[in-house]
Amino acid sequence: MNRTTLSLIAATAVLAAVTGFAAATAPGGGDDTAKAAARLPVERSSLLCPAPSTSDLADTSYTSFTPVSKAAGSSGKAALSPATRELKGSAGSGQGQGKGKGQSKADKPVLSPGKPGGPVAAEASGADSPALVGTADGNLAPGWTVQQTTTVAAGTGRGLLGVNCSAPDTDFWFPGASTAKERSDYIHLTNPDDSAAVVDVQLYGPNGALKSDLGEGVQVDPHSSVPVLLSTLTDKPQTNLTLHVTARSGRVAATVLAADDKLGGDWLPASADPASTVVLPGIPKDATSVRLVAYTPGDNDADLKIQLASPSGRITPAGHESLHVKSGMTAAVDLGDVTRGEAGSLVLTPTENAVPVVAALQVVRGKGSQQEMAYIPATRPVGERATVADNRAKGSTLSLTALGRSGTVRVTASAGTEGGTPVTKTYTVKGGTTTAVQPPVPAGLKGTYALTVEQVSGGEVYGSRMLDVPDPDVPGLPMFTVQTLPDDRGTVSVPRADQDLSVLQK
Numbered sequence: 378m379n380r381t382t383l384s385l386i387a388a389t390a391v392l393a394a395v396t397g398f399a400a401a402t403a404p405g406g407g408d409d410t411a412k413a414a415a416r417l418p419v420e421r422s423s424l425l426c427p428a429p430s431t432s433d434l435a436d437t438s439y440t441s442f443t444p445v446s447k448a449a450g451s452s453g454k455a456a457l458s459p460a461t462r463e464l465k466g467s468a469g470s471g472q473g474q475g476k477g478k479g480q481s482k483a484d485k486p487v488l489s490p491g492k493p494g495g496p497v498a499a500e501a502s503g504a505d506s507p508a509l510v511g512t513a514d515g516n517l518a519p520g521w522t523v524q525q526t527t528t529v530a531a532g533t534g535r536g537l538l539g540v541n542c543s544a545p546d547t548d549f550w551f552p553g554a555s556t557a558k559e560r561s562d563y564i565h566l567t568n569p570d571d572s573a574a575v576v577d578v579q580l581y582g583p584n585g586a587l588k589s590d591l592g593e594g595v596q597v598d599p600h601s602s603v604p605v606l607l608s609t610l611t612d613k614p615q616t617n618l619t620l621h622v623t624a625r626s627g628r629v630a631a632t633v634l635a636a637d638d639k640l641g642g643d644w645l646p647a648s649a650d651p652a653s654t655v656v657l658p659g660i661p662k663d664a665t666s667v668r669l670v671a672y673t674p675g676d677n678d679a680d681l682k683i684q685l686a687s688p689s690g691r692i693t694p695a696g697h698e699s700l701h702v703k704s705g706m707t708a709a710v711d712l713g714d715v716t717r718g719e720a721g722s723l724v725l726t727p728t729e730n731a732v733p734v735v736a737a738l739q740v741v742r743g744k745g746s747q748q749e750m751a752y753i754p755a756t757r758p759v760g761e762r763a764t765v766a767d768n769r770a771k772g773s774t775l776s777l778t779a780l781g782r783s784g785t786v787r788v789t790a791s792a793g794t795e796g797g798t799p800v801t802k803t804y805t806v807k808g809g810t811t812t813a814v815q816p817p818v819p820a821g822l823k824g825t826y827a828l829t830v831e832q833v834s835g836g837e838v839y840g841s842r843m844l845d846v847p848d849p850d851v852p853g854l855p856m857f858t859v860q861t862l863p864d865d866r867g868t869v870s871v872p873r874a875d876q877d878l879s880v881l882q883k
Contacts, residue, residue, distance in 0.1 A: 416868040418449040418519035425630035426457065426509040426525045426542035427565035427644075428602055430554070433504050439488050439523060440767040442496040442791060442827035446519040446867055449493070453515020456486040457523065457542075458566060459507040461601040476839035484788075490517055495825045496766055497515070498794040507543070508602030510569045517865030522827065524766035526791030530850070533561060534636030536749045537846050539858030540644035541765070545569050547629040548646040552670040552707065553737040553752060554580070556608040558636040562645075564620060566595065567602040567630045574627025574693035580610060581619040581672060585705050587611045597629055604634075619672035619735070640741055640750040643858055649676070650755040655755040658722040659776035659841030659859055662813065665748070666741040667712040669723065671734050673702045679732035681725045683710075685780050690717055691809045700725070702734055710716040718835040720813035722778040722839065742855040751843075751859045758837040759830045760864030761788060765842045766827040768816065774843040775828065779806040782836030789831075790817040794824030806838055816842075830862055 428438040439457065455637045481511075488499045493516050513521040523542040529535045554562050568574045578592030592610045607620065622631045636642035647657075651674055660667060673679040679702040684691045692713050702708040715721070725736060739752040742780055768790070778788060785805045792799055796817035806812045819826050830840055840862035848854045 381436065387809065387854045397490055401718050403506050415870060417871050418446045419867060419869050420518055420593050421512060421514045422512045422518040422521040423544055423569055424521060424542040425545060425567040425569055426523060426568060427429050427540070427632050427634065428508045428604065429501070429506050429525060429527040430529055430538070431504050432529045432532055432534070435503060435506070435527050437501045437506055437525060437527040438498055438767065439525055440496055440498045440794065440825055441488050441523045442764060442766040443490060443493045443513065443517045444520045444762065444764055444829045445493045446516065446788055449516040449519050451516065453513065453517035455490045455511065455513030455517040455521060457488040457509040457511035458486045461598065461812060486694065488676045493517060495792055496535065496794045496825065498825060498869045508565065508567050510567065510600055515607050520762060520764055520865040522764040522766050522865065526767050526844070526854070526858070528846070529642065531780040532636055534642030536643065537844065537856035537858045538643050539844055539860055540632055543630045543632060543646070545630050547624040547628050549622040549631045550672065550735040551645055552648055552672050553606060553635050553645050553739055554618045554620040554633055555616050555635065556618065557614050557616045559748060562607045563604040563634045564607060564622060565602060565604050565632050565634060568597040568599060568627060570627055571599050572627060574629050575625040576629055577623050577625060578605060578610065579621045580607065581621065581705065581707050582615045582705055583617065585614070599639055600770030601806065611701045617707055618724070619707045626662070635752070636692045637750060640748050644753040645737065646754050648735035648737055649756050649863065651735050653727050653731035653733055655725040655734060655736050655737050656722060656778060656780060656839045657753045657755055658778045658811070658839045658861065659753060659843060660721050660723065660738065660740055661687065661717055661753060661843055661857070662718055662720040663742055664716050664740050665714055665744055667714060667715050668709060668739040669700070669736065670707060670709045670739070671700060671702050671725070671736040673704055673732055675733055676704055677732050678703050678729065679734050680728040682728050684724045685715055686722045686724050686809055686811045687824050688810055688812065720776055720811060722776065722811045724780065742857060747854045748853050749857060753841060753859050754861060756839060756861035757863035759832055759862050761832060762865055762867060763830045763840060763862035764827060764865050765860050765862055767825050768828055768842070769825055769844070769846070770818055770822055772845040773816055774813055774814045774845065776811055776843070777804060777806045778811045778840050779808045779836050780839065781808055783808045784835035785833040786838050787831045787833050788816060789829045790819045791827040791829065793819050793822045793826045796823035796864045797821045797826065803833065808836060812869055834836045
């Protein structure tokens with residue numbers, strides 16, 4: 378077989394792999410269609426939700442939403458169903474789950490979305506709520522978003538815990554994890570596939586990797602979820618750690634549930650992929666404590682300039698102008714009440730050489746016995762479109778940050794889960810600033826709703842949504858959670874039908 382034939386076969390395989398998750402045809406016809414088909418809606422999406430809580434006092438809501446996408450077809454289906462669960466024993470030792478007695482099989486779907494543009498919600502209570510595994514195809518796949526929101530009334534980890542259910546992958550970074558005595562941090566690993574996944578869990582502290590064999594080769598059975606207690610992986614409690622999760626085989630979704638004896642609890646999602654410039658958007662204006670945790674996975678140290686993108690422009694926090702991050706070691710700095718009454722976003726840029734880093738913020742609101750924490754990981758720009766579900770008539774704050782040039786975004790409030798009419802509003806964010814607003818609310822809202830943010834023009838915009846739900850039993854306790862707004866990757870680039878494949882022969 379000659380090189381030309383091999384090249385054409387390879388090109389065909391690549392094209393098939395890409396279009397396998399994209400719409401098979403584009404609207405219209407002719408040459409214009411070939412050019413317009415450079416980006417097409419994905420045809421299938423997978424999302425996994427971790428088991429929400431081990432507390433009998435936990436109440437959880439799931440909200441599913443798919444924005445309306447052009448060229449996405451006229452039909453589709455989606456469902457979130459329980460993962461297989463081990464009813465006896467614990468995966469806290471990090472050794473995974475085996476099949477056997479006490480294991481239940483996936484039951485009927487917890488949530489079955491109807492059509493794009495309309496959110497759907499479901500409720501669960503208690504400690505037995507399982508992890509969920511879900512897929513969406515057809516017109517329900519592009520931009521499919523599921524928000525899991527849990528209220529824990531009392532005990533360690535009490536508070537409002539929110540997380541966007543995530544897609545499976547093979548590599549995750551979690552700056553901000555902890556094995557301190559006051560913390561109970563679990564990494565939740567969920568496998569959506571028909572074969573077992575084998576995962577390595579490694580912790581990095583201020584002095585480098587923590588020596589332990591217990592996090593190696595964690596097995597996650599098909600369609601199951603494993604929680605691993607991080608403190609079981611080391612005999613030396615440490616406050617500021619970076620957790621690295623890699624899949625040797627298969628793929629998983631991974632999210633850290635952090636619980637503190639005094640500060641409550643919340644989910645710590647994975648940081649965006651390592652980058653030399655990092656944006657952590659949406660620090661609340663009334664934050665009483667902000668801790669930055671960063672890690673560089675490469676061979677070179679990173680020197681980072683710390684700036685706060687405030688409503689009026691970028692400022693450098695007094696006494697915290699920069700951060701030195703040694704290669705392979707976790708660095709942390711307490712920034713205190715860095716926002717000083719104005720909502721802002723933290724921006725990390727290289728002082729000289731560009732060295733990729735991962736980072737996250739632990740944010741605390743309240744004082745004394747009435748404190749609550751949440752996390753803001755580094756995130757991607759909103760890009761073409763970003764979505765967050767489970768917004769309420771009151772209690773949602775949308776933070777938007779333009780890193781360089783001013784940027785304009787279009788924000789759409791969907792219909793409610795029980796009724797309402799969508800509303801759209803446009804915001805322009807001045808370069809180097811953060812704009813925090815109460816987002817639009819659907820007319821005649823009943824239930825909860827979703828927010829969709831689309832880049833219209835100008836420079837890149839980063840965003841997050843804070844959900845604030847005061848505790849009716851403890852006046853003054855700020856129960857809140859923050860979700861970032863990265864691009865939902867609802868479309869995929871597809872080579873044009875008229876592309877010259879001969880370039881692949883060289």
